[in-house]
Amino acid sequence: MATVGLKCPECGSLDIVDDEHYSQPQLVCADCGAVVSEGLLTTTRSEETQGTDVRYSNSTEVDKKPCRNLINGIHRVRALCRILRLTFLMEETAETHFKQAYEHPNFIRVSLQKKEVLAGCCVLATCRQHSWPIAMGTICCLLEANPRLIGVVYQEMVKTLKIEAPPTSIINLLETHCQAYKLSPQHVHEELSESSKDLTKRAAVLLELAADAWLVTGRQPIPILTASIFLAWQSLKPTQTRLKYTLARFCQMAKVTKSSIAPKRVTELKEVLCKLGQELPWLRGDEVTPQTVIQMVDDILNHRLTLLRRALSSHEEALASESPDTGSVQQQGDHSQPSVPNSGKRSLFEPPSVRYAKIRRVQVPVVEVTGDEEISDSEIDSYIRTPQEIRDYVEAKEALASSDDEL
Amino acid sequence: MEQNNSLPPFQGLASPQGAMTPGMPIFSPMMPYGSGLTPQPVTNTNSLSLLEEQQRQQQQQQQASAQQAGVPGGLGQTPQLYHSQTVTTTTLPGNTPLYTATPLTPMTPITPATPASESSGIVPQLQNIVSTVNLGCKLDLKTIALRARNAEYNPKRFAAVIMRIREPRTTALIFSSGKMVCTGAKSEEQSRLAARKYARVVQKLGFPAKFLDFKIQNMVGSCDVKFPIRLEGLVLTHQQFSSYEPELFPGLIYRMIKPRIVLLIFVSGKVVLTGAKVRGEIYEAFENIYPILKGFRKTT
Numbered sequence: 204m205a206t207v208g209l210k211c212p213e214c215g216s217l218d219i220v221d222d223e224h225y226s227q228p229q230l231v232c233a234d235c236g237a238v239v240s241e242g243l244l245t246t247t248r249s250e251e252t253q254g255t256d257v258r259y260s261n262s263t264e265v266d267k268k269p270c271r272n273l274i275n276g277i278h279r280v281r282a283l284c285r286i287l288r289l290t291f292l293m294e295e296t297a298e299t300h301f302k303q304a305y306e307h308p309n310f311i312r313v314s315l316q317k318k319e320v321l322a323g324c325c326v327l328a329t330c331r332q333h334s335w336p337i338a339m340g341t342i343c344c345l346l347e348a349n350p351r352l353i354g355v356v357y358q359e360m361v362k363t364l365k366i367e368a369p370p371t372s373i374i375n376l377l378e379t380h381c382q383a384y385k386l387s388p389q390h391v392h393e394e395l396s397e398s399s400k401d402l403t404k405r406a407a408v409l410l411e412l413a414a415d416a417w418l419v420t421g422r423q424p425i426p427i428l429t430a431s432i433f434l435a436w437q438s439l440k441p442t443q444t445r446l447k448y449t450l451a452r453f454c455q456m457a458k459v460t461k462s463s464i465a466p467k468r469v470t471e472l473k474e475v476l477c478k479l480g481q482e483l484p485w486l487r488g489d490e491v492t493p494q495t496v497i498q499m500v501d502d503i504l505n506h507r508l509t510l511l512r513r514a515l516s517s518h519e520e521a522l523a524s525e526s527p528d529t530g531s532v533q534q535q536g537d538h539s540q541p542s543v544p545n546s547g548k549r550s551l552f553e554p555p556s557v558r559y560a561k562i563r564r565v566q567v568p569v570v571e572v573t574g575d576e577e578i579s580d581s582e583i584d585s586y587i588r589t590p591q592e593i594r595d596y597v598e599a600k601e602a603l604a605s606s607d608d609e610l
Numbered sequence: 611m612e613q614n615n616s617l618p619p620f621q622g623l624a625s626p627q628g629a630m631t632p633g634m635p636i637f638s639p640m641m642p643y644g645s646g647l648t649p650q651p652v653t654n655t656n657s658l659s660l661l662e663e664q665q666r667q668q669q670q671q672q673q674a675s676a677q678q679a680g681v682p683g684g685l686g687q688t689p690q691l692y693h694s695q696t697v698t699t700t701t702l703p704g705n706t707p708l709y710t711a712t713p714l715t716p717m718t719p720i721t722p723a724t725p726a727s728e729s730s731g732i733v734p735q736l737q738n739i740v741s742t743v744n745l746g747c748k749l750d751l752k753t754i755a756l757r758a759r760n761a762e763y764n765p766k767r768f769a770a771v772i773m774r775i776r777e778p779r780t781t782a783l784i785f786s787s788g789k790m791v792c793t794g795a796k797s798e799e800q801s802r803l804a805a806r807k808y809a810r811v812v813q814k815l816g817f818p819a820k821f822l823d824f825k826i827q828n829m830v831g832s833c834d835v836k837f838p839i840r841l842e843g844l845v846l847t848h849q850q851f852s853s854y855e856p857e858l859f860p861g862l863i864y865r866m867i868k869p870r871i872v873l874l875i876f877v878s879g880k881v882v883l884t885g886a887k888v889r890g891e892i893y894e895a896f897e898n899i900y901p902i903l904k905g906f907r908k909t910t
Contacts, residue, residue, distance in 0.1 A: 339857045354858040421860035421877040556878040574802035
């Protein structure tokens with residue numbers, strides 16, 4: 204019986220059954236064979252996939268055809284590899300990683316957004332495995348995704364697939380970063396142009412100096428790269444035109460996005476250069492300011508090891524003169540095994556987080572308790588409202604609620 | 611070498627084929643050390659004196675012979691002239707073959723002879739303890755929020771009452787099932803006392819609260835080694851345990867295997883240890899990491 208009450212118009216019988224004629228559903232009278240009504244011959248794609256008794260994910264077609272998101276993801280991986288001009292081997296590796304990660308239970312049910320980001324993370328991991336320098340910020344720009352999300356997905360992916368992807372060292376990133384700067388003679392004025400090779404070389408030395416002075420560890424790499432390239436550009440030809448350029452204008456000229464952190468790094472790097480520049484013997488003790496130091500960068504970098512040693516020894520002497528009783532011990536400490544520094548003695552270069560340490564909240568002295576002490580009733584009562592308070596509170600809430608209703 | 615035809619917002623595009631060699635490697639701890647499994651302290655070549663050079667060469671020779679035998683070196687190998695004995699067959703650098711820890715007391719070294727096994731002298735301070743307890747009865751959160759002074763309850767935001775007491779300064783999340791989470795205490799005993807006070811408050815509000823299955827779930831400690839640390843070097847030699855992504859977080863995340871503790875190591879020398887169930891794990895983890903960190907210290 205298909206539906207109750209349906210009568211065959213030919214013979215009047217109530218025995219109507221569902222009988223499909225190939226793919227066309229029909230209601231047929233069981234006694235005389237007359238077709239009472241019939242459905243559509245064709246079906247839409249969504250009806251086919253959603254109107255079936257067996258769910259698509261449980262059917263065998265899932266095994267035969269990879270799902271659409273997987274195909275899209277693989278296309279995305281390939282597109283990213285082409286944009287970044289990676290080798291064929293790396294493209295294959297990235298694709299393999301993506302397939303493995305996608306089908307892993309950790310990733311098969313995540314949101315589409317995460318699956319998109321997963322493609323970028325696979326490319327990033329492959330680049331790191333093959334020592335191809337690429338920053339996470341690049342993947343961020345390419346995917347236009349939240350850096351935090353990329354970080355989360357990347358770390359989970361590395362853990363799931365158990366791959367070892369050593370992070371890129373900043374000096375390798377410098378070369379690729381430098382090439383984004385459009386400073387060749389065809390792009391800018393002759394006086395302002397600089398070849399990529401010279402720029403990279405000078406910036407690399409500056410970056411090494413910054414790393415020694417603790418300006419690089421623990422911080423975002425891109426701003427410090429920008430800062431070192433800017434200072435390299437200024438110092439390679441320290442003419443007035445170049446010196447007048449601010450970092451923002453430089454980035455605009457070189458067609459690179461500017462960052463808000465890079466100016467701070469420029470200041471810090473100039474401070475370090477000033478400290479070393481102070482030791483140049485032909486200055487005879489003249490002040491070296493951040494404005495005048497650019498012209499001397501050439502000399503500073505050529506003789507930086509000597510200047511470093513001299514700066515260290517003069518710093519030691521300065522400290523020794525401040526504390527004469529411990530002075531003699533520390534003066535000899537220059538060449539022997541590094542002694543444990545007390546918090547009072549400061550070395551010449553320190554990470555900025557140490558130098559400008561946040562003022563900690565005053566620590567409340569820890570009271571020794573056993574955990575099983577008596578709890579006084581009065582203390583507990585202080586946490587409980589009196590009946591009067593409860594009444595007041597309820598009234599106030601009702602008054603607020605009624606005034607809200609009136610509004 | 612043609613310029614990349616790149617879109618403006620890119621930074622750091624990959625170079626075309628052939629230009630992959632980096633300029634000059636600044637962090638080159640890979641050279642003298644082989645497998646990276648043995649946690650070797652790394653010295654920077656910039657300001658080495660003659661004495662340190664000698665020690666380093668001797669150490670390398672000893673390592674070469676040790677690696678041939680396939681046994682990892684002892685953990686606390688700071689640039690010393692002697693080679694600490696390899697005691698156990700453990701292959702994980704997170705182990706201290708020289709120490710055995712008792713759960714609740716700070717460790718004392720067994721072999722005080724070699725300076726490498728000397729304890730650091732720094733004790734991590736506990737900063738936060740998270741514990742849970744079952745009050746054993748269903749609770750009406752609206753009543754609790756109405757009748758307690760120190761409670762807040764916003765069911766649209768979170769399905770629990772947030773209660774605070776002044777001494778010990780802690781916060782508790784009380785759920786309608788009767789389970790409670792207590793956070794903010796600075797020691798295990800304080801956490802227990804605080805949990806008992808919350809249970810007493812709930813009792814006074816008229817519920818038959820008990821104090822069942824009190825358990826410490828997590829302990830967080832922190833300390834300062836008082837010297838700056840080269841995180842880039844540490845992540846290269848301890849790759850299996852460390853994760854250092856300066857673009858995401860300024861500290862290095864070190865996942866120690868034994869004991870199972872996560873350490874956040876910062877360039878300033880501050881170390882945060884978390885994930886412990888007992889105090890001894892925090893102390894043990896710090897004693898394990900201290901010799902490794904000492905190897906990455908660089909005085910400029």
